[in-house]
Amino acid sequence: xxxxxxxxxxxxxxxxxxxxxxxxxxxxxxxxxxxxxxxxxxxxxxxxxxxxxxxxxxxxxxxxxxxxxxxxxxxxxxxxxxxxxxxxxxxxxxxxxxxxxxxxxxxxxxxxxxxxxxxxxxxxxx
Numbered sequence: 100x101x102x103x104x105x106x107x108x109x110x111x112x113x114x115x116x117x118x119x120x121x122x123x124x125x126x127x128x129x130x131x132x133x134x135x136x137x138x139x140x141x142x143x144x145x146x147x148x149x150x151x152x153x154x155x156x157x158x159x160x161x162x163x164x165x166x167x168x169x170x171x172x173x174x175x176x177x178x179x180x181x182x183x184x185x186x187x188x189x190x191x192x193x194x195x196x197x198x199x200x201x202x203x204x205x206x207x208x209x210x211x212x213x214x215x216x217x218x219x220x221x222x223x224x225x
Contacts, residue, residue, distance in 0.1 A: 101126045101197050103216030108193060110222045111185055119180040121195030121216055128152075132198045132205035133171060133178040134212055137191035137221075146207025147193070148180060152200040158207065162188070185223045192218040 107119040121133065134149035148169040150157045157169050168181040178195060196212035198205060 101128075101131065101214040103195050103197075103214065105193065105195050105216040105219040107180075108219030108221045110224065112225050113186060113223055115185050115223070116181070116183045117185065117221060119182065119193055119195075119219060119221075121178045121180075123176045123178075123197070127173070128171065128176050128178065128197070129173045130200055131214075132200055132202070133169075134196050134198060134205060134207055135169065135178075135180045135193060136196060136207070136209065136212075137189075137193045138218075139188075139191040142191075144194070144209065146209065149198075149205035149207055150178065151203075151205045153204075156204050158205055160207065182221070185221075187223050189221060190223050192220050194218045 135147040138144040148159045150169045166184045171178045195216040197214040198212045
């Protein structure tokens with residue numbers, strides 16, 4: 100069973116950057132697409148970005164396109180989310196999750212993700 104430890108969250112000023120990490124154990128990440136999701140206070144969880152296993156295809160929600168970059172290191176069994184030009188509307192708890200590669204290229208369909216990390220808080224404030 101895949102387990103995640105998410106890290107890298109914190110407090111940053113508007114326009115700043117953070118890099119989130121999601122380190123996996125229990126199984127190899129190369130069998131999974133990995134997604135990042137976030138949940139802001141009082142809102143439903145939403146998909147942010149995902150990266151496929153087979154070809155490294157990456158997908159971004161419109162709200163983060165051009166500012167966030169997802170990447171994966173299958174040797175280190177870790178997925179990253181580089182977040183630049185952070186805005187107050189990016190405040191949320193960020194979760195990584197895994198989706199079997201048998202579903203093909205990644206999409207941000209939450210119910211397809213079967214393993215979830217514990218979340219890491221991102222706060223953007225001056």
